[in-house]
Amino acid sequence: MEVGMRVKKWALMGILCGTMVLLAGCGKAQKAYKQAVALAENGSYEKAAASFKEAIAENKDKAEYYIDYGMTLNHLGSYKKAIKQFEKAYQKVDNKISRQNNKRLYYGEALAYYGIHEYDKAKKQCDKALEISESKVLNGDIYATLAMAQWASGDSLGALGALDQLIKENAKDADGLVLRGQIKQSMGKYDSAAEDFLKAISVDEKCYEAYFGCYNVYNDAGRESDAKDVLEKLVSIHGADAEAKTQIGRAYICLDKLADAEDILSDAEKEKSTDALFYQGKVLRIRGDFENAIKKYTKYLKAQNGAVCALPEVYSELAGCYIELQDYGQAEDYLEQGLDLGVTMAYQNLLRNRVILLERMGKMRQAKELAAEYLQTYPYDKEMAKEAKFIATRIGNHSKKKQR
Template sequence: MKNRKIAVFLAVCLGIVSFSGCSSDMKNYRQASSDLEAEKYDEALQEFETAIAAGVNPAGSYRGAGVANVHLGNYKEAIENFTDALNCKKVGKSLKKDILSYRAAAYLKIKAYDEAMADCQSIAADYDMDADVYFLTGEVALAMDSYEEASTDFEQAYGEEATYDMAIRIYSAYLEKDMEADGTRYLEAALAKTADNAQDHCDRGRVYYYMSDYDNAQKELQEAADDGNTEAVLLQGMVYMEQKDTASARKKFEEYVSQAEDSARGFNGLALCDIEDGDYDSALSNISSALTFAEGEELKSLLFNEMTVYEKKLDFATAKQKAEEYLELYPDDKTMKKELAFLKTRVTGQNENSGAETTAGDTAADSSTADNTNTNSSEEQ
């Protein structure tokens, strides 16, 4: 199978396979593009792979498959897709920049920092820099502990695009490095602007949420929600969760589920309420409902939470199984690796002391659940 894929790739890039294709092949490509835009990443990936095999728009098809794999959390596969796209004969200049940006971001996800920076430098050498590329370069520099370079790149990014979203992205990058103060100034700068519409109020509420100013967060989010912004409703639930008010949070997550087309994040929020309240069977039910829709980072969060629930139920054998399944999908997750090591000791202990009472007061999941849950995950296509 691997050799067959290599042969198809070589044929495509050398022009042996006709680019014209039949109408059904082009239909696959158009459907893949439509699925990608609609965030149906599994379907998009399958359709792009069909287009690749048929030799339809090779660079675009490999790029599309790579983007779908990024959203699905398959970063190594995405890097292979992007590299294949770059190796194709006809790759337009703007498309090459786009592919290099995606590949750099994927390299960053797997902590291949030198490779990520090399792609960023290639973009800087051959193209005009924009806000997204400045931010990506700063993010890579920060990961490499090049703090001055990162600061310069982030300032350039915010200078090019002084939006709430960019401020949050920069803040989040600094937060990952325990440099919250460096990122907070961008949040403060964003709040200096005036809200003009519901989305602005929602974004301002998110900024206040990150700053732990929950009163102002709720005020802004309520204005956005009153104007029909469903994202604001989800964020309200998250704010209530931070305040340990699960009853109010539950109402907001239920409201979001009833309104949103993609309700996975709402069900995930309900599962968090259940976990906080100790209703683990209900948590598993809500996680099961969410898994019907979830992809990408949201899927990762849900699968982590599923393992956590089984651990809290003292079902260590099932928790261990879920941890192993999780690591098959996300092998680089250090937190889950620690969980699995812990669970192995519990399962071994239960096997050696069958029937003995076991407590879970010191489980690692107790302290890591919130950090590994994200009811607001999103990545730009």
């Protein structure tokens, strides 16, 4: 699966729940809470966390304060601290409001457990949340989180089952269709995956991940002409805002139109698209300008303001640049940072780059072992299959020299 693919924010396990409710009230606690919500909605999660703490200090009896503080901590990657906040919000009393709050905290706990790679606990909390009939608007995100936890624990069929239920409840959930397509693609079900991606595009013309999902699956299936046509459709979108310009620039990169990519990504950056920084880095990396690519990637990471990185493939890209510069220590550090995020859409490329790093470092036997493990998980990666054969040949040649 191509590293540029990015899943919806819930799949990165660091979102704020979209159902924050500003309850009527007054005083310091409510003022701090309202300020925290506003900061969180603007992406200022560290400042939001401080305001949530202030609200809780003034009033320790509001479940929503703990829940929204926990969601903010999820966004900052402080998953264990988030779990503690959710535990404080649990309500034993059985009424509509308590059930709504409990559903949100179970969902928040699921996100946090996913973040610390405790996938069984994440699945359990998703199941508990789905047992509550209130707040059905959350069901789509909960099913998606359940699917990600199942996928991460090796249960691809279970993940598809969760997404089937999501789409059964809402056939127009474009992000759910994309995630199902990505999982099908990882299983080698290319035709079915393409159907999901195309359906997502028909539901939402600006579901950009669907275009790239379709592009990748067509390439995997050897349908290069169809892959190109999908991205040509994307670049034809008119009246593009900063996000659309960023995605069009990304498409130009895939189409090997680097000059066009540079121009439109520069416009997107001027319009405050932080993702444009990442794709500018990719252009520089493709051109072999690794040092300036690193500067762009680093600038992108700083722009996250402490939040969990929305494009975890940046760690794989940084590692790749440092491998080319033969700074293997830095490469290893960035690979570990990326892998610490768990099973994201960058996971495959991170594992691939780890094999390449070991090979470049001359650790051929370790590289061979990791390549074999990789191919058990991703048997359809033809490039890695070739790489594994090359590594085996290098080991064989080295053994022959020793015998002489």
